[in-house]
Amino acid sequence: MALELGMSRGRPLRLRAPVMIAAGCAGDATRLAGASWLADVGAVVTHSLTSRPDRSSTVARVHEAACGVLYDPAPSGPGLEATLDRAWRVWQTLPAPIIVSLAPESASELAAMLETCSSTPAVAAVEVNLDLLTEVADSRPASEAVRRLLEGLLILSTVPVFVKLAPGYGEVELAAIAAGAGADALVLGHGWPAARAQPRGGRLRDYRLGGPAIQPLTLAAVERLASICDLPLIACGGVCSGAAAGELLRSGARAVQVGSAQLRDPETAARVARELAAGAPLSD
Numbered sequence: 644m645a646l647e648l649g650m651s652r653g654r655p656l657r658l659r660a661p662v663m664i665a666a667g668c669a670g671d672a673t674r675l676a677g678a679s680w681l682a683d684v685g686a687v688v689t690h691s692l693t694s695r696p697d698r699s700s701t702v703a704r705v706h707e708a709a710c711g712v713l714y715d716p717a718p719s720g721p722g723l724e725a726t727l728d729r730a731w732r733v734w735q736t737l738p739a740p741i742i743v744s745l746a747p748e749s750a751s752e753l754a755a756m757l758e759t760c761s762s763t764p765a766v767a768a769v770e771v772n773l774d775l776l777t778e779v780a781d782s783r784p785a786s787e788a789v790r791r792l793l794e795g796l797l798i799l800s801t802v803p804v805f806v807k808l809a810p811g812y813g814e815v816e817l818a819a820i821a822a823g824a825g826a827d828a829l830v831l832g833h834g835w836p837a838a839r840a841q842p843r844g845g846r847l848r849d850y851r852l853g854g855p856a857i858q859p860l861t862l863a864a865v866e867r868l869a870s871i872c873d874l875p876l877i878a879c880g881g882v883c884s885g886a887a888a889g890e891l892l893r894s895g896a897r898a899v900q901v902g903s904a905q906l907r908d909p910e911t912a913a914r915v916a917r918e919l920a921a922g923a924p925l926s927d
């Protein structure tokens with residue numbers, strides 16, 4: 644069940660199991676030291692790091708919904724350099740590789756971030772989160788902004804580069820751009836666009852919906868993309884069991900990521916990996 648990604652890079656990534664913990668859902672990865680279950684997980688993705696510190700909040704807003712979890716994952720926190728300074732020694736001791744999620748606002752930021760990660764041995768791969776770009780791109784087609792961000796840069800990385808696509812934002816076109824720019828894998832996706840009424844009749848606020856309710860949506864999106872895209876796909880959205888992961892792998896994904904289910908039980912990804920290895924049956 645081992646999976647190799649980015650074989651042309653200086654430091655390719657070998658996943659022991661095709662199951663990762665999704666961005667922002669492992670908590671502080673430095674606290675994972677001593678978690679024996681981590682040895683069953685393929686990799687852990689950090690929460691998205693910005694180039695500069697943003698101290699507005701370090702915690703994503705999360706609300707339980709009847710059918711899953713509503714979250715607002717605005718990237719925030721001390722930024723890439725400060726996080727690496729604090730965490731790299733611990734990351735090197737963990738039994739699962741650490742993939743750093745990057746949330747760049749511009750091509751120059753991404754170039755510097757890729758250089759930093761490439762020269763940090765504790766970083767096994769990077770995952771580019773296009774969220775900040777999608778926001779600043781409001782007035783022009785997001786695809787053009789993404790093309791300008793990625794073009795010519797991804798090939799500079801010595802570690803594998805994943806690009807995370809949010810469903811509902813033109814993922815087919817963005818997948819082609821990421822593939823052309825040299826990405827090693829695509830992560831699909833990033834929760835589905837959703838909204839939540841604010842208390843006391845306040846306005847609606849934008850969120851993303853994650854959790855078991857979106858697994859069938861992920862399944863359809865992965866199957867569609869797999870039929871037109873040669874890059875390895877990493878399915879993310881609604882994985883809570885080996886059976887759900889197995890369906891996504893059979894529909895064309897090479898690996899899966901477990902997101903909000905980790906909030907309820909931090910060992911979910913490890914359990915999913917064990918169930919898969921044991922040959923999980925299809926869900927009903």
Ligand SMILES: Cc1cc2nc3c(=O)[nH]c(=O)nc-3n(C[C@H](O)[C@H](O)[C@H](O)COP(=O)(O)O)c2cc1C
Pocket residue numbers: 665666667668689690691703704705712714716718744772807832833834852853854855857879880881882900901902903904
């Ligand atoms: C609390 C929380 C924080 C998250 N933080 C990030 C983040 O920093 N970067 C990112 O790309 N995705 C983030 N996500 C999205 C997850 O990585 C994942 O794409 C999403 O939850 C869908 O997977 P799920 O259905 O398994 O929850 C976050 C999700 C949650 C619930």
